Amino acid sequence: DIHVVVIEHRTTSMDFLKTLSTPSPIFPNDANCIVAVKSDSALGEAFQKLIDYHLQALPVCDYTTGQVLGFISTLDIVVHVLDITGQTEESPEGDYGGFLSLLTERELLRSIKVRDVMGKAHESLVVVGEHDKLDKVVQALHERKAHRAVALNGSGQLVNVIAQSRIVECINELWNVDPTITAAGTRSIGELGIATRDVITIEHTRPAIEAFRMLREHGVSGVAVVRKEGGRNVLVGNVSSHDLGLIKSTGSFFKLLYAPLDDYLQGIRSALPSHAPASKGLFPTLTKCTNADLFKDVVDRMVKSAVHRCYVVDEQDGVLGVLSLTDIMGVLVGKH
Numbered sequence: 001d002i003h004v005v006v007i008e009h010r011t012t013s014m015d016f017l018k019t020l021s022t023p024s025p026i027f028p029n030d031a032n033c034i035v036a037v038k039s040d041s042a043l044g045e046a047f048q049k050l051i052d053y054h055l056q057a058l059p060v061c062d063y064t065t066g067q068v069l070g071f072i073s074t075l076d077i078v079v080h081v082l083d084i085t086g087q088t089e090e091s092p093e094g095d096y097g098g099f100l101s102l103l104t105e106r107e108l109l110r111s112i113k114v115r116d117v118m119g120k121a122h123e124s125l126v127v128v129g130e131h132d133k134l135d136k137v138v139q140a141l142h143e144r145k146a147h148r149a150v151a152l153n154g155s156g157q158l159v160n161v162i163a164q165s166r167i168v169e170c171i172n173e174l175w176n177v178d179p180t181i182t183a184a185g186t187r188s189i190g191e192l193g194i195a196t197r198d199v200i201t202i203e204h205t206r207p208a209i210e211a212f213r214m215l216r217e218h219g220v221s222g223v224a225v226v227r228k229e230g231g232r233n234v235l236v237g238n239v240s241s242h243d244l245g246l247i248k249s250t251g252s253f254f255k256l257l258y259a260p261l262d263d264y265l266q267g268i269r270s271a272l273p274s275h276a277p278a279s280k281g282l283f284p285t286l287t288k289c290t291n292a293d294l295f296k297d298v299v300d301r302m303v304k305s306a307v308h309r310c311y312v313v314d315e316q317d318g319v320l321g322v323l324s325l326t327d328i329m330g331v332l333v334g335k336h
Contacts, residue, residue: 066156
């Protein structure tokens, strides 16, 4: 079920963040407009909007009341459809055009509505007010471990969607401005003890589709691809929900999903133009750090690489933990 949670305002030490509110210009999505989909819409409509607007998730609104019910993501749609079709003659092997045709032409898939898929999401719906300050949004997102929040006006209408990544981008500009953030930035990852030790991993020989299923099952943005060496997990790659941004540019993307992860990772790297920057979110770089790295440096690295997680490794790339955007939020609200 989708749990709607409205977080009450609490006083924090993030004085500067209190000067920014949900309508601030740093928050609109790349299309500079709010895009949503109705709960009774076909999956094909939601998928088309996600691709056209370069979004990872869309707010879902009740088709009669307009109330925001939750989100549907590209990951939700792709995994759901591939679980139905399997690796059969009906499964897509081409780019997004072939996948969209599958959604709109096959009777079984045409009958599936957005509400049938988004209801399986693990993420709670976090609601904030139209003019709430940024410190309140940070509190809300961290408490629910959510990736994004919806801002509603006094009539309950959707006026904005605020993502964790946007907030962290803002935070990365506040070093030496906000005292709480500045103090945390001078401490090491190990000193803060903020990395999650229970890292979700998958062997590099497994089919890529299994990694995407894990993303959806665990509600995380990335899964570490590892190679076993003497009982250690050595980091060799990462599968992220961001990878699905390649659907439009990679003709063989869906075929790669059934390949071993080694081949999948090589395949999508080869498909990218050599000048494609990670900041465009096409295929974010694998980002790692050590426990000795300063918090400020790691956050800056994550923002510049456009990633949502940074793996903590030892000198031989053995996986020790992972730092997520939620962990960064925890520092800001004084949980570390």
